[in-house]
Amino acid sequence: MLENLLSGLGLCLTPSVLFWTTFGAVLGLVLGIIPGLGSLIGMAxxxxxxxxxxxxEAMPFLAALSATGFTGGSITAVLLGVPGEAANIVTTFDGYPMTQKGQGARAIGAALTSSLVGGVLAVFMAMGMMFIIMPLVMLVTSKEMVFIILAGLSFICLLGKGEKIKSLISGCLGILLSCVGLVSVSGEIRFTFDNPFLFDGFSIIPVTLGLFAVPPLIALAMKGGSGTISNSKAKVSIRDTFEGVKDVLRYKWLCLKCSVIGYFFGVMPGVGAQAAVFVAYGHAKSSAANPDDFGTGDVQGVIAPESCNNAKESGSWLTTLALGIPGSATGAVGLGALVLLGIMPGPSMFTDHLDLTICVFGTLATANVIGFICCLPVVSYLARISLIPGRILVPLVLVIIVLGAYATRGLMADVYILLFFSCLGLLLNRFNFNTGSMLLGFILGDLFETYLFISLQANGWTFFMNPGPIVILICTMIFLVAPFVSKKLRQKRTA
Incomplete structure (x- = not known):
């Protein structure tokens, strides 16, 4: 085993593997920066x-491509408020306000550094848990998944920077919209108004772009000739970038905890990075000394989701390789690549193909380092994108957004969905409702219904009277209540 371990690590440093790793990492960055494309479409x-x-060579290339997509997506999320990947949505909550304050380089520096830390740390966690993860994952059934998803839904009210009632209403609206289409567990068709293109529900990419990409561009266009920030705040230097690096060191425990959250959600099949980043952001806000600063340009709101989404990839690849069950959409494409190459994923990956498995995880770490090295020196130049006048920037980005929505499935219906959710996003922002809470409800609503139906069919109404669901429910309550209790205790000690 030790020989295969050293062999796999050595393969990561061979010229051919390094070439494909670098090529995949750079391609992932480029695709991540372009809204609507991302690493998933690149892998496909x-x-x-x-x-x-x-x-x-093939598996390191695909692993590297998947590893840096979120890193690239954070750049447009910070500078333009347009998430490059769906999992970069939460980064816009505080990253874009930081850019509007003239702190774009600092926000990108924090995003790149936390992505590096989360991506590399999760690789070590995956390699350490490699031989014990299979029995742990197999213990998680539909009963436990109901309460894992419920834990994610419990953060709906924490995402808003205004009234929590409006955040709750937004989340319920998202759950309602997730009910559109064919019910996977029963075959019923709901809320489609006899439109065939709604049978599959709303695709996540046009929904994401409509809610989060188009509204800030409309706001930028309405500013007239100025860019994202005013000329009085336009000073950008390499010192600002390193201030973001220092922020990650300053909030190192938050970065580590959110990396663990991302890794945990990556290991759980079917949950995905979109849910993980909301949980990480909710934890950061609930445990912060000044939670009201979130949504107005707090660097912790950038560090939490970016360390989380990169850490998710290692967990996803571990589940994919160990069980043949993709932990995410990118894991599903990786699973298809293994089958095409004549390799069956499963326990044999840790016996017959251990060197390839180690090489994949080594590539994930290497790709994160390459992405950091490629982006950090040019952050101060990238931040100057925010100075481009809106009359030039908005049409170009809108064209890319429409093409990205269309490229998802090659259907004009996705462009109509983009238009509908763009109007909805503008209305929600106008009346101070929370688009983040709505998207969280939309993502988790369908999953919650599916696992709840399966649990009820298999175990009846008492399915939650088992050790697993009870433990998860108790942990969720502690997770939500502990920050408020500690805050009250600190106030008493101060008084």
């Missing part, structure tokens, strides 16, 4: 070409 497009490659 590259899939037909990898079956002729050597497995020791």
């Amino acid at each position: 497009l590259c899939l037909p070409f990898v079956f002729k490659m050597d497995p020791m």
Whole structure:
């Protein structure tokens, strides 16, 4: 085993693997920066070409591509308020306000550094848990998944920077919209108004772009000739970038905790990074000394989601390789690549193909380092994008957004969905409702219904009277209540 371990780590440093790792990392950055594309579409497009490659080159290439997509997506999320990937949505909550304050370089520096820490730390966690993760994951059934998803939904009220009632209403609206389409567990068709393109429900990419990408661009266009920030706040220097690096060191425990959250959600099949970043952001806000600063440009609101979404990839790849169950959409594409290459994922990956498994995890760490090295020196120049006049920037980005929505499934219906949710996002922002809470409800609503139905069919109404659900429920309550209790205790000690 030790020989295979050293062999796999050594393969990561061979010239051919390094070449494909670098190529995949750079491609992931570029696709992540373009709204609506991202690493998932890049992996899907590259899939037909990898079956002729050597497995020791194909899998590192795909792993590197998946590892840096979120890193690239954080750049547009911070500078323009337009998430490059769906999991970068939460980064816009505080990253874009920081740019409006003239702190764009600092926000990107914090995002890149926390992405590096989360991505590399999760690799060590995955390699350490490699031989014990299979029995742990197999213990998680539909009963436990109901309460894991319920834990994510419990953060709906924490996401708003205004009234919590409006955040709750927004979350319920998201859950309602998740009910549109075919019910996977029963085959019923709901709320489609006999439109065939609604049978599959709303695709996540046009929904995300409509709620989070178009409204800030409309606001920018209404400013007239100025850019995202005013000229009085336009000073950008390399010192601002390193201030963001220092912020990650200043909030190192938050970065580590959110990395663990991301890794945990990555290991759990079917939950995904979109839910993980909301949980990480909710934890950061509930445990902060000044939670009211979140949503107005608090750097902790950038560190938490960015360390979380990169850490998720290692957990997802571990589940994919160990059980043959994709932990995310990118894991599903990786699973398809393994089958194309004639390798069956499962326990044999830790016996017959241990060197390839180690190489994949080594590549994930290497790709995060490459992404950091590629982006950090040019952060101060990238931040100057925020100075481009809106009359030039808005049309270009809107064209990319529409193309990204269309490229998801190649259907004009997705462009109509983009238009509908753009109007909805403008209305929600106008009346101070919370689009983040709505998206969280939309993402988790369908999953919650599916696992709840399965649990009720298999175990009846008493399905929650088991050790697993009870433990998860208690942990969720402690997770939510502990920050408020500690805050009250600090106030008493101060008094």
